[in-house]
Amino acid sequence: MTMSEFDKLAENYSRCYGKNQLRFGSKPVLIVIDCVKAYHDPTSPLYAPERFDEALKSILRLIEKCRAVGVPVVYTSVIYETPQSGGKWYTEKLPNVLCCYDAGNPFRDFAKGVVPRKDEVVVLKQYSSSFFGTALSSLLASWGCDCTILCGYSTSGCVRATALDSMQYGYSPFVVKDACGDRHASVNDSNLFDMQAKFAEVLPEQEITKLIDGIKKQ
Numbered sequence: 681m682t683m684s685e686f687d688k689l690a691e692n693y694s695r696c697y698g699k700n701q702l703r704f705g706s707k708p709v710l711i712v713i714d715c716v717k718a719y720h721d722p723t724s725p726l727y728a729p730e731r732f733d734e735a736l737k738s739i740l741r742l743i744e745k746c747r748a749v750g751v752p753v754v755y756t757s758v759i760y761e762t763p764q765s766g767g768k769w770y771t772e773k774l775p776n777v778l779c780c781y782d783a784g785n786p787f788r789d790f791a792k793g794v795v796p797r798k799d800e801v802v803v804l805k806q807y808s809s810s811f812f813g814t815a816l817s818s819l820l821a822s823w824g825c826d827c828t829i830l831c832g833y834s835t836s837g838c839v840r841a842t843a844l845d846s847m848q849y850g851y852s853p854f855v856v857k858d859a860c861g862d863r864h865a866s867v868n869d870s871n872l873f874d875m876q877a878k879f880a881e882v883l884p885e886q887e888i889t890k891l892i893d894g895i896k897k898q
Contacts, residue, residue: 702852702881704891705826710746710753713810713832713839715739715794718780718787725777728863735861738885739831740793742859745889755796756803756810759783766806808841817849827852831859836871843880853880856888
């Protein structure tokens, strides 16, 4: 989709959905979604270097920033002990790529530079949303979280599903556009556009950083 087409679509969406914005809370949590080697290794079926390698740089800066100011960081990853644990999504629809997340497969290790600390939580899941079938919502509630900062892979899949569930569980989702990756720019940008219109705030890294800095001034 060209920029002019996006501009026309923005006008259409604005008439329909309006221009209301979510409020950034005082107790955000950064959720790093499925930032694993499968997207960065040339031998992996999920490899697509242009988008993911650039997104990783932003992800690492976000982790560093949140740690520096005391914003909790949660990491998610998919794991399958058997194909059957992924249901029909694994056994029928996507066995050729979900096998990257088999237990023991090095592709499911976190990407270079993404190293959870001992005091940071890793949430393991079997499906797209970081909330579905996990204790993430309960964890966020126990911390008093009021909004989530989302980044990771892929924009159209696990990031989008997590953003939608974040909204549905009551945690306002803020998606960091520079820190998300997908297989093609048009897919990435279309999903970011649609999330912004319907159930999330999609902001560049620089603006998210300013919001994080603003917490201390409240």
